[in-house]
Amino acid sequence: MNKLLVNTPQNVQIEYNIASLGKRILAYVIDAILRLILLYALLYFADLFPKQDSWMEMGIDSIIYFIVLLYPLILEILLNGQTIGKLIMKIRVVCLDGNRANNFDYFLRWVIGIVEIYLFFGMIALITAIINKNGQRLGDIVANTCLIDLNPKLDLSQTIFADVSETYKIRFPEVYRLSDRDINIVKENFTSALKTNNYDVLLKLTRKLEEIMDVKSDGLGNIDFIQVIIQDHYHFHKDK
Template identity: 35%
Template sequence: MAVSIQTTQNVLLEYEPASIGDRIFATLLDYVVFAAWLILTIALPASAGWMGSDRSVVYVIVVAALPIFLYDFFCEWLLNGQSIGKIALKIKVVMMDGSQPGIGAYLLRWLLRLVDTRIFSGIVAIVCVAASGKGQRLGDLAAGTTVIRLQPKVQLNEVTYNALPPTYELRYEAVRQLSDHDIQVIREVLRRGTSDAAERTATKIKEVLGITTSQSTYEFLNTIINDYQFLSMQD
């Protein structure tokens, strides 16, 4: 089941839920971060003889263990739904309607992570994600969230970029009025948008640029991208 997300341009895009493998690998990368932190805060000070006082236990709890314990919550809250592992895997936590989760949703996901991935070593999380059909573990079900893949399996340039022939001729001069962000939205619509989203996007571009054309919706959008690419190559 795809997750639909409404952009600021009122374009409906569909994102694929992150796979179990994506989420497991992201978690493993986070564990690498944990290991590096423990080495930095415990192993190195211990080898240098900096530990051994009565305050060592407090140091280990506050400086070494507490950041790891709170890592998932603060990373997802402060990094817009991503931990370091999720950033590397290009996956992200979102609400089921595609909106940005609030601090309460992140907190609920974090609290139930103890059941999902800690107490039962991830078995509960794997079963829930596989059974839900929406990429949700227990924490996601409770918080109304899921984890989506930001990067499509097929590379974007394989879908929206074409090698322009040397004889390519610019069709719509008004494309100069568009920005890189506008073109990115068009590419996303071609990659993940519905046919209705493509139609509304094409209509909006025609209105803004004052274009009248007999081209089909997808042919028109691809021409806009090609024209923009052509102009960019001339600069």
């Protein structure tokens, strides 16, 4: 599965998986149900008001259908790349470079989606998303966007102790200043911060480690720096 590095407002990089096709389809089904409910609700309330003639009735119905058609565009703009379905499935539209998409990007996805999803019953979107390595439909390709899974891959056995070879070189020998209790606290807070996307905690952890060890993060991002410290501590003490 392809991955995408997303830069947070605190300049922390988090690696996300590209949203799976299954999650995207489920999000679409949820939104489709909500749009049907919205459609029938609006039509029901419209019927409560008298119409002067058939032209007025046709005009009101056209406005209602257009509002329902605008549903994904309006919500993606208001919810920063999410509809209700995407929110429930924890996926989001972002630019392919990981930055936040803008309103014009959402508009492009929406306009092209009218053709590839509604006029062709979703077949073009489905085929394109399957073929494309980033799971992009035509609207995403034109807008240079994709959908990411908001749950970062958290396999700590790979992220924290990815390199356990005998040739591992400790990057920060100052880890001797950290006790086992210190590093356990770091690991606990690091894991929790990743799971909740708490970038402030990651930043504070980095600053605290720099202070205790009297080092600088050496150009590493907060996540990479903390992982290196945990690895260094493990290798420094593993044979002791």
